[in-house]
Each structure stands twice: as structure tokens, then as C-alpha cells.
Amino acid sequence: MSKTTIGYILSVVTLIVAIWLGLSIGSVKVPISTLWNIGADGIATNIFWKIRMPRVILAGLVGASLAISGAAFQALLKNPLADPYTLGVSSGASVGAVATLFFSISVPFLGMYTLPIFSMIGAFGTMLLVILFAKLVDRSMKMETLILTGIIFSSFLGSVISLMIALTGEELRQIISWLLGSVSMRGWSYIQMALPFIIIGTFLLWLNRRELNAMLFGEERAKHLGVDVKKRKMMILIGGSMLTGSAVAVSGTIGFVGLVVPHMTRLLFGSDNRHVLPLSFINGASLLIICDLVSRTIIAPTELPIGIITAFIGAPVFAFIFFKQRKKGGV
Amino acid sequence: MLKVENLSGGYDHQLIVKNVSFQVGKGEMLGILGPNGSGKSTLLKVMSGILHKSNGFVQIDGKLLEDYPSKELAKKMAVLPQLHSHAFSHTVRETVSLGRYPHQSGWFSTWSEEDEAVVQEAMLQMGISRYEHQSLDLLSGGEQQRVFVAQALAQNAQILLLDEPTNHLDIAHQKQLLDTIKTQAIEKGITIVSVFHDINLASLYCDRLLLLEKGEIKALGEPHEVVRKNLIENVYNARVSTSPHPEQPKPQVTILPDVHEKKDYQPITLKNFRVDDELVVFQSAYQLRTWSSAVINPGSGWYRTFVNRRVDALYNIDNVQIEMQEFLTNHGFSETETVGMMTAVYTKDAVIREYAGDFGSVVIMVTAGVGNAVDVSRAHEVEAFPAIGTINTWIIVNGELAEEAFLQAVITATEAKTKALTAESVIDPRTGTIATGTSTDSVLIAATQMGEQIPYAGPITEIGKKIGLGVYECTIEAIKTYKIAKGWNS
Structure with a gap:
């Protein structure tokens, strides 16, 4: 059995276990049999279908989206420290969301979707600006230029968010909890709203799995190998920001998932993107479901923001990769 | 056939390559020579469309380079740039297999028997078959260089552009690599354009040489027409002497050092x-x-x-x-x-x-x-x-x-x-x-x-x-x- 076959089997088994645990453990213990037992106890059924199930699915989708876009951005930028956040896409999404809260924007027919849609618009807008600026700086849109531009935009947008938080009165708590990230109490509507974008984004990235392999050797090399670099790069950036945008929109800022999962996947199963992308997708889902489980049980009944758990795991991994790359004399 | 006509280009608005014209026929090997900074690599980059060209054109089989879609171009022309470091590590096999990218199409492109055969042959030719499942990271610079040459060979292109392919290689592997490439030219009619640092290797393996000076053609012709004492001394600004190769009718260059040791040379009596x-x-x-x-x-x-x-x-x-x-x-x-x-x-x-x-x-x-x-x-x-x-x-x-x-x-x-x-x-x-x-x-x-x-x-x-x-x-x-x-x- 090849390494990748083992990888898929292990990942899927992990995901199933994670979902099972995520569904059954909590302040109220719900047996997994509720899934197929229609005649089960009414409260358990309610908790299971109205609270646990959407929460686990949303955590899974957000984790999967962040992980696969992280894997794609890392390959594209040839930078193992790249994350959806490096390009400033998530900062853009956050600004969109915080602005919505700060200005109490409410578009009539969007209703409760105003917040997520604005955060996605923020993500897309930022991405377009980042690309436009990078192109102005350097027509061939080199990787370094793009990353630097992302950092510039992240810093600027971060300060905008800080400013808005500083100016906020009683809305402060809501914004901060949103910034720290959470998948609790979102319900099925959020899944409905994010799912189409997640499907399209994932498909766009999956279409470019071989191109990403070529781009690992640099854009020049990829071009020589026959990759239409400009077009493919755009597809990957759009796919990645759709995923990040929709993830941030429904769950706030959850960092490091896009960094930790692809890294672990590569470490265990090799760096061929034809497998890194789907494996990151599956493992990202598992990781976030488990992190969410931990966040709501570790100091129960109080719930920790999920971003704290991911950062707790992610920051040391970030440090480790950084240290290893520096030692290697690499990027 | 590769035709370069009046090609000028370089970085942004700084012209590095100026008015370069030449043709390379089927099965021919052309070596590009020139001192550091003479624009050898830049010429190759402008030719392969990586760098901006300000004037002139490049034709492959009578069709302009820019008229080829990316994958079609990669099927016609393989390019091997100078080795760069990379952050992630593919295995040797994965790396060489990427050379088959232009030959694959569709969402679920499958790996054909031909793909497999070509990849195996390329690895065999470069002597890297035994590293097949090793990570690229673990190989030496010379071995990595051979992996990338194998990748270019796997593209099965009629034209091969190489930038100092013998970099990082010891003489045994220089010989193996150039023998292999030259054999490809002779047996499969592949057209090769290669930048060389080493005048002697270029003279030995190439049919014709192009000598660049400050981005312009200083000489273009067979090795005996280009590897000449005065020409080389003039362009490279180094004292040299030429001598015949012991086996081939290709001139070789030897450096004449300008170091004077103080020794007491008594006349012979x-x-x-x-x-x-x-x-x-x-x-x-x-x-x-x-x-x-x-x-x-x-x-x-x-x-x-x-x-x-x-x-x-x-x-x-x-x-x-x-x-x-x-x-x-x-x-x-x-x-x-x-x-x-x-x-x-x-x-x-x-x-x-x-x-x-x-x-x-x-x-x-x-x-x-x-x-x-x-x-x-x-x-x-x-x-x-x-x-x-x-x-x-x-x-x-x-x-x-x-x-x-x-x-x-x-x-x-x-x-x-x-x-x-x-x-x-x-x-x-x-x-x-x-x-x-x-x-x-x-x-x-x-x-x-x-x-x-x-x-x-x-x-x-x-x-x-x-x-x-x-x-x-x-x-x-x-x-x-x-x-x-x-x-x-x-």
C-alpha cells in the first residue's frame, strides 16, 4: 500500500472519529444513535440536529477551507509560512465584518446575512487591491512582491480594525469575540451561505493541483513546463480568497489552521500537491472539529474562542517551521 | 527549427540583449559564450519569453513564439534554467514526472504508459534512477542538476534551451550529461541551445558557437572560427593560448597566468x-x-x-x-x-x-x-x-x-x-x-x-x-x- 493510500485511509478515519466525538460530547451527552433513531428523546434530537450537527459541519467546512487554501498559497508563494492571512485576504474579510458591526450596516433584503456577505466582499476587495498594487510595483507579479504587498495591506487593515475597536462603545465585546473566532450558535443558515463558495473555491484549487506542483519550482520553471502562469495564478488566488472569505465570514478569524494542516500533511505523506490539497482538506476539517470540541469542553461550561486553541497549537508549529527553514538556509 | 531575429530585450527598460540574430537547425547544437554579465542567461530568458523583449522575434518552425499556447510551447521547447533553491521537497520521481505536464490534459488526466516510459528513460540517461524515491533535498547540487536535466528531457521537446547545464557537476558527470545531450541531438534530431561558462566544453560539444560581448554578437561560427586567441583575449580580457584537442578537431583554450614567482633562473651551461x-x-x-x-x-x-x-x-x-x-x-x-x-x-x-x-x-x-x-x-x-x-x-x-x-x-x-x-x-x-x-x-x-x-x-x-x-x-x-x-x- 502506498504512502498516499495510507494517508487517505488515515485521514478519513480520523475525520469520522472527529465527527463522532464532536457530535456526541458536550454539556449534554447525546448518543450517536440519535442520527438514525427517529424516535429518540426530543431534547437530545433537538440538540443533535439544531446545535451539534451544524456546529460540527461548520467547523469541518471552515477547517477544510482554511487548510486547503493554506496549502495552495504555500505552494504558489513557495513559502511554507504562507497562510491565507499572508495575502491580507482575511484581514480584508475582518474589516468587512467589523465595519458592518461598527456602522451597524443593515441591508434590508440581506437581513442576518449582511455581516458574512460584507466580510466576503472585504476579502475579495482586498485581494483585488493586493494584486493590483503588486502588478503596479512589478508587472510580472513576482512572489516576493505579492507577499510584501499582502503584509502592507494586513498591517494597514489591522490598524483600521484597531481604530474601529477603539472607537466602539458597548459593541466591543461582540467584535472581540468575533475576531477571536467561533463556530458556535451559527446554525444551518451559515452553512447554506458558505457552502456554495467553499465548493467552487475548492474545485478551483483542485483543478490546479498539478500546476501548483510546477509552481513550487518557481514561476519561470512552471512557465517552461507549459503552465499558463498568469491565468493559473489568478485562478488559485480567486479560489483561495473565496475559501478564506467565506470561512472568515461565518467563523471570524481562526488563525494557523492553514499553516499547521498542510505542513503536517506534507511531513507525513509527501509534498505532491495532487494529494496535499485533498488531504489538507480532510485533515483541516478533522482538526477544527476537534479544536472546537476542546474549546467548548476544556473549561466547561465556559466556552473558549476556537481561535485561541488553534493559535495555541499553531504558533509553536509556525516557530518550528521557521526555525527549520532558517537552518536549511531556504526561503 | 529555431530562428531568432534582431532580438533585443532585458529587464524593464534596461536593454541587455541587443540585436541578436541567429538560426539553429534540426539536430544542431549551438553554444552561447561570453564573459560574466555579457547577457548569456538574459538572452536565453528573452528567447524563452520569461523576460520582456523590446524588439525582434523568435520563431519555432516558422511560427512566432508568442503564438504558441503555453502547453504547446512546452511540448516544442524545454528550458533548463540555472538551479535555484526551493522550500518544499518533491521526490526525484515527482520532479521528473512534472516534465510530462504539457502532455497531460483534462481534469482527470491519467498517467499513460508512454509518460512512464519517457520518465524512466530520462532518469536512466541522467543516472538518477536509483534516487527515484528520494527527496530532492537529500541530493547534492550535481545530482539535483541532473534531476532537472531529466525533467527537461521528459518534456520530449524538439528544442532544448540550457543555461549552464554542467554547473555543479564533476568532470565525469559533465561528460555524461553532455554526451547524453549530444547523442539526443544526433539520434533524435533535437535542437540544442546552451549557455556555457566553459569555453573548452562548448568548443568540444557544440557545432557552432555564439560569442556575446555586452549583449551583442561578437562572433558566430564553428568552434575554430570563434575559439581564437585574439578574439577570446579581447572579449574575456584574459591572456590565453589555444591548442588542438587531442581527439577532436575542436580548439581548446588554456589560461596564461600573469603571476610572476621570484625564482633564480640560471641559464643552462x-x-x-x-x-x-x-x-x-x-x-x-x-x-x-x-x-x-x-x-x-x-x-x-x-x-x-x-x-x-x-x-x-x-x-x-x-x-x-x-x-x-x-x-x-x-x-x-x-x-x-x-x-x-x-x-x-x-x-x-x-x-x-x-x-x-x-x-x-x-x-x-x-x-x-x-x-x-x-x-x-x-x-x-x-x-x-x-x-x-x-x-x-x-x-x-x-x-x-x-x-x-x-x-x-x-x-x-x-x-x-x-x-x-x-x-x-x-x-x-x-x-x-x-x-x-x-x-x-x-x-x-x-x-x-x-x-x-x-x-x-x-x-x-x-x-x-x-x-x-x-x-x-x-x-x-x-x-x-x-x-x-x-x-x-x-
């Missing part, structure tokens, strides 16, 4: 000679440029010790080289610095004289035995058996001899020797005619390569006159001594 019962030994403190027909270290080279060894008339010459080498080693003569000759004559009878001229001086040593005297004009009439050379002539010049002067010195010395044999009425016993030499004469010309430059050494020159006179006198003297020793009556 009679004091450099030592004669005993068995040997005539010449020893110098420094190496002399030497041309000889000796037994040990014949041909041209730099040597500081010359040995003329007396052997018995019954000496078995079957293993002469091995026996002589052992003899020299046993007597403490350096294997790599000694020229060795043999004679049947008493070494004490060697005639050694010095002749001064306005160019410097010549020291001549002759040992002569005329037992095997031969009239060369009639040698075809009789059968002669190999025997130990009996007239050995050494000519050591204090001066700087040109290449052709060595040859002229040999001619002059031979003529003088023949004249001496005539004067002494040495007869070829088998034909009864005047002999011109013996059956196995040897000659050695050595020069200190210091002092006056001596372009010619024919009889019209001062040195030619001294060689003619000296060899004549010394040979006569030696023959006379020989006759007395043998008890002949003249």
Missing part, C-alpha cells in the same frame, strides 16, 4: 651535465619545454631531467618502456619530470659543447654509435631489425622557442647529423652506400623559454646556424671517438 660509466644526465633547477623522440616521456612536455642510459648491445628491447621506467625510478629519477633515452655507446664518450650566439646559447650533447648505420633513401630495400638508438642528439636552448622553431630545430639538427655521417664516410653495410643515420636515432630539443624570443630555427637564423654547426661538430667528434673505441680505421 655545461655544468648542468653529469657523465658516468652508465649515464649522461642533464639536470636543471627548473623545467624546460621539451620535444623529443625518447623512450620515456616522449613528445612534448615540461621536464627538468634528461637521461641517456648506456645498455648492453644484447639488451632485450621487448619490455623497454617498463624496464627503463623501473631503472629510472630505482635511480631516484622522478617519473613525471624525466625524459629517458638509451644508447649502446660508452657514455663517457658523449660529446657535450656549448655554443653562444646573440640570442643566448645552445648546449649540445651527442652520443654516436654507427653500428646500425642506415641509408634512409634505400632503407626500403633491406629489412632492418629494431635496435637501440645509437645517435642521440640533445639540443638545449637558452631562449624562448616558438612552436615551429622546435620543428625547425629538429630539421636543422637532422641535416647536420647526416652531413657529419657523410663527412665521416659512414657506410650502410647492407647497401654499401653512405649512411644518413642509424636505425633508431633519437633527438631532444629543449628550451628554457626565458630570455630572447626565437620565432624560427632554420639555417638562416642565428640559432639555426649554431645548431647546424654544433650538431655537425659534435657528431663528427663522437663518430671519431666511436671508431677509435671500436678499433676501426677511417
Whole structure:
């Protein structure tokens, strides 16, 4: 059995276990049999279908989206420290969301979707600006230029968010909890709203799995190998920001998932993107479901923001990769 | 076929490559040469569409480069840029397999048997099959370079653009790589354009060379038209000398260092000679440029010790080289610095004289035995058996001899020797005619390569006159001594 076959089997088994645990453990213990037992106890059924199930699915989708876009951005930028956040896409999404809260924007027919849609618009807008600026700086849109531009935009947008938080009165708590990230109490509507974008984004990235392999050797090399670099790069950036945008929109800022999962996947199963992308997708889902489980049980009944758990795991991994790359004399 | 017409381009608005035009035919290998910063790599990048071109065009099979879709272009032309570091690590197999990218299409493109065969062949050709499942990270620079060459080969393109493909490689792998590429050109008709750092490798493997200077073509032609002393010195701004390759009609370049060590170079005199019962030994403190027909270290080279060894008339010459080498080693003569000759004559009878001229001086040593005297004009009439050379002539010049002067010195010395044999009425016993030499004469010309430059050494020159006179006198003297020793009556 090849390494990748083992990888898929292990990942899927992990995901199933994670979902099972995520569904059954909590302040109220719900047996997994509720899934197929229609005649089960009414409260358990309610908790299971109205609270646990959407929460686990949303955590899974957000984790999967962040992980696969992280894997794609890392390959594209040839930078193992790249994350959806490096390009400033998530900062853009956050600004969109915080602005919505700060200005109490409410578009009539969007209703409760105003917040997520604005955060996605923020993500897309930022991405377009980042690309436009990078192109102005350097027509061939080199990787370094793009990353630097992302950092510039992240810093600027971060300060905008800080400013808005500083100016906020009683809305402060809501914004901060949103910034720290959470998948609790979102319900099925959020899944409905994010799912189409997640499907399209994932498909766009999956279409470019071989191109990403070529781009690992640099854009020049990829071009020589026959990759239409400009077009493919755009597809990957759009796919990645759709995923990040929709993830941030429904769950706030959850960092490091896009960094930790692809890294672990590569470490265990090799760096061929034809497998890194789907494996990151599956493992990202598992990781976030488990992190969410931990966040709501570790100091129960109080719930920790999920971003704290991911950062707790992610920051040391970030440090480790950084240290290893520096030692290697690499990027 | 690849056609480059009036191509100019470079980085942003700085023109690096200017008005470059050339064509490369099917199966042809073109080498791009030039000093650092002359635009070799830039030319390759502009040609492959990576860098901006401001003027001109590149055509492949009559179609403009920019009219090819990305994948179609990659099927036609594979490019191997200089090696760069990368952050993630593919296995060797994954890396080479990427070369098949342009041949795959559709969302679920499958890996065909042809893909597999091509990848396996490319890995085999580059000698990296055994690293197939290893990570690229774990390979040395040279091995990585070969992986990328294999990747380019896996593209199965008709045109191959290479940027210093022998970078990081040792000579065995340089040879293996270039042999493989050249074989591809010959057998599969692949067109190759390659940037070279090494003029000698380029000259050896390429059909034509393009010499760049400041982004413009300085020379374009076959190796013998481009690898020329003046041209290379001019463009590279380094003192060089050219010489023929020992096996191929391709000129090679050698650097001439401009480092002057302070050494005391005493001119050669009679004091450099030592004669005993068995040997005539010449020893110098420094190496002399030497041309000889000796037994040990014949041909041209730099040597500081010359040995003329007396052997018995019954000496078995079957293993002469091995026996002589052992003899020299046993007597403490350096294997790599000694020229060795043999004679049947008493070494004490060697005639050694010095002749001064306005160019410097010549020291001549002759040992002569005329037992095997031969009239060369009639040698075809009789059968002669190999025997130990009996007239050995050494000519050591204090001066700087040109290449052709060595040859002229040999001619002059031979003529003088023949004249001496005539004067002494040495007869070829088998034909009864005047002999011109013996059956196995040897000659050695050595020069200190210091002092006056001596372009010619024919009889019209001062040195030619001294060689003619000296060899004549010394040979006569030696023959006379020989006759007395043998008890002949003249």
C-alpha cells in the first residue's frame, strides 16, 4: 500500500472519529444513535440536529477551507509560512465584518446575512487591491512582491480594525469575540451561505493541483513546463480568497489552521500537491472539529474562542517551521 | 527549427540583449559564450519569453513564439534554467514526472504508459534512477542538476534551451550529461541551445558557437572560427593560448597566468651535465619545454631531467618502456619530470659543447654509435631489425622557442647529423652506400623559454646556424671517438 493510500485511509478515519466525538460530547451527552433513531428523546434530537450537527459541519467546512487554501498559497508563494492571512485576504474579510458591526450596516433584503456577505466582499476587495498594487510595483507579479504587498495591506487593515475597536462603545465585546473566532450558535443558515463558495473555491484549487506542483519550482520553471502562469495564478488566488472569505465570514478569524494542516500533511505523506490539497482538506476539517470540541469542553461550561486553541497549537508549529527553514538556509 | 531575429530585450527598460540574430537547425547544437554579465542567461530568458523583449522575434518552425499556447510551447521547447533553491521537497520521481505536464490534459488526466516510459528513460540517461524515491533535498547540487536535466528531457521537446547545464557537476558527470545531450541531438534530431561558462566544453560539444560581448554578437561560427586567441583575449580580457584537442578537431583554450614567482633562473651551461660509466644526465633547477623522440616521456612536455642510459648491445628491447621506467625510478629519477633515452655507446664518450650566439646559447650533447648505420633513401630495400638508438642528439636552448622553431630545430639538427655521417664516410653495410643515420636515432630539443624570443630555427637564423654547426661538430667528434673505441680505421 502506498504512502498516499495510507494517508487517505488515515485521514478519513480520523475525520469520522472527529465527527463522532464532536457530535456526541458536550454539556449534554447525546448518543450517536440519535442520527438514525427517529424516535429518540426530543431534547437530545433537538440538540443533535439544531446545535451539534451544524456546529460540527461548520467547523469541518471552515477547517477544510482554511487548510486547503493554506496549502495552495504555500505552494504558489513557495513559502511554507504562507497562510491565507499572508495575502491580507482575511484581514480584508475582518474589516468587512467589523465595519458592518461598527456602522451597524443593515441591508434590508440581506437581513442576518449582511455581516458574512460584507466580510466576503472585504476579502475579495482586498485581494483585488493586493494584486493590483503588486502588478503596479512589478508587472510580472513576482512572489516576493505579492507577499510584501499582502503584509502592507494586513498591517494597514489591522490598524483600521484597531481604530474601529477603539472607537466602539458597548459593541466591543461582540467584535472581540468575533475576531477571536467561533463556530458556535451559527446554525444551518451559515452553512447554506458558505457552502456554495467553499465548493467552487475548492474545485478551483483542485483543478490546479498539478500546476501548483510546477509552481513550487518557481514561476519561470512552471512557465517552461507549459503552465499558463498568469491565468493559473489568478485562478488559485480567486479560489483561495473565496475559501478564506467565506470561512472568515461565518467563523471570524481562526488563525494557523492553514499553516499547521498542510505542513503536517506534507511531513507525513509527501509534498505532491495532487494529494496535499485533498488531504489538507480532510485533515483541516478533522482538526477544527476537534479544536472546537476542546474549546467548548476544556473549561466547561465556559466556552473558549476556537481561535485561541488553534493559535495555541499553531504558533509553536509556525516557530518550528521557521526555525527549520532558517537552518536549511531556504526561503 | 529555431530562428531568432534582431532580438533585443532585458529587464524593464534596461536593454541587455541587443540585436541578436541567429538560426539553429534540426539536430544542431549551438553554444552561447561570453564573459560574466555579457547577457548569456538574459538572452536565453528573452528567447524563452520569461523576460520582456523590446524588439525582434523568435520563431519555432516558422511560427512566432508568442503564438504558441503555453502547453504547446512546452511540448516544442524545454528550458533548463540555472538551479535555484526551493522550500518544499518533491521526490526525484515527482520532479521528473512534472516534465510530462504539457502532455497531460483534462481534469482527470491519467498517467499513460508512454509518460512512464519517457520518465524512466530520462532518469536512466541522467543516472538518477536509483534516487527515484528520494527527496530532492537529500541530493547534492550535481545530482539535483541532473534531476532537472531529466525533467527537461521528459518534456520530449524538439528544442532544448540550457543555461549552464554542467554547473555543479564533476568532470565525469559533465561528460555524461553532455554526451547524453549530444547523442539526443544526433539520434533524435533535437535542437540544442546552451549557455556555457566553459569555453573548452562548448568548443568540444557544440557545432557552432555564439560569442556575446555586452549583449551583442561578437562572433558566430564553428568552434575554430570563434575559439581564437585574439578574439577570446579581447572579449574575456584574459591572456590565453589555444591548442588542438587531442581527439577532436575542436580548439581548446588554456589560461596564461600573469603571476610572476621570484625564482633564480640560471641559464643552462655545461655544468648542468653529469657523465658516468652508465649515464649522461642533464639536470636543471627548473623545467624546460621539451620535444623529443625518447623512450620515456616522449613528445612534448615540461621536464627538468634528461637521461641517456648506456645498455648492453644484447639488451632485450621487448619490455623497454617498463624496464627503463623501473631503472629510472630505482635511480631516484622522478617519473613525471624525466625524459629517458638509451644508447649502446660508452657514455663517457658523449660529446657535450656549448655554443653562444646573440640570442643566448645552445648546449649540445651527442652520443654516436654507427653500428646500425642506415641509408634512409634505400632503407626500403633491406629489412632492418629494431635496435637501440645509437645517435642521440640533445639540443638545449637558452631562449624562448616558438612552436615551429622546435620543428625547425629538429630539421636543422637532422641535416647536420647526416652531413657529419657523410663527412665521416659512414657506410650502410647492407647497401654499401653512405649512411644518413642509424636505425633508431633519437633527438631532444629543449628550451628554457626565458630570455630572447626565437620565432624560427632554420639555417638562416642565428640559432639555426649554431645548431647546424654544433650538431655537425659534435657528431663528427663522437663518430671519431666511436671508431677509435671500436678499433676501426677511417
